[in-house]
Structure formats: structure tokens, C-alpha cells
Amino acid sequence: MRISTPTPDGMAVQRVAEAAPADAAEAVAPAAPAPSPLQSAVLQPALQAMRDMPEIDQEKVDLLRNALAKGELPFDPGKLAGLIQRFHGSEQ
Template structure:
């Protein structure tokens, strides 16, 4: 198949492709998994896809524990960890 495009200066350029252009949905779809991955990991991957991105129940439980003082919180330690994570150790 020949594909004709134009360059910024208006010149027409032809290219030869071995296959037809892919449909937009096909281009964005994830590549097919390898056979081993398909057989071994597909159940786990499917279970992960079905899980919510955030475990709201756990977030609520931790928030309540913090509010009740049941979960220790050290703001100085948190600040130090944030600084270390961002590479500004002091």
C-alpha cells in the first residue's frame, strides 16, 4: 500500500507499507499477552483489574484510627521521610 504525506515545505512524500493501516481501536489496544503469561497470569491480572484503585474501606479505617489517637503519628518523622524521598536530606 502506498501512503502519501506532505512535508512542512509542501512536498509530497510517498511511502510503501507492507500492511493496511490499523484501526484506531486496534492501535490503542494492549498487545496480546505471551502464551505463558496468558495461561499463568491471566486469572491474577483479571482479579487486579476488578479491584478498586483505592481501598476506601481501609482508608476510612485508618482515618478513624488517626482521629481517635489509636494510630501513632509522628509529623517530624513524616517530614524527614518526605525530604529523604525527594532527595533533600538534611
């Protein structure tokens, strides 16, 4: 199960859980209202394009990894540590 969590700086972090929560099987979601025909026709191509995209853009990952290795992309480990602490709620 994928869970997206927004962070204060606007980035979304995805977490992957091995299984759904125990009570999820018992919970029944109310039926969503049917989308209007116009909304459906407008959004369907975008939704399909998103479904067709790979989960990870490996080309972009490789470009960023190479730029970091060459020193072309600035990296501030202190800033990263601060963002991790803020995300996990352990600001001190």
C-alpha cells in the same frame, strides 16, 4: 497518566500527570515478545483481578482515618517530614 515511583523504604508512590510528555507521542515502543501460553494462562486471572480492584480502597482509608482520629494509630510528624524530604531528595 500515572507514574509509580519506588521509595528507599520499599513503598511505591503514584503521581498523576495531566498529559504525557510532549515527545511521548513521537516515541514508538518496540513490540514486546508474546507471553508463553503457560505464563499467559497463569497470569491472566491475577491481572484481571487487579484490573477489577478499585484504585482506592475507601474502606481501608476510612479505617485508618478513624484510628488516627481516636489516637489508636501512632503518628510521628517528624518521621513523616523526614520521609518526605528523603523522597524529594532534599536530605540535609
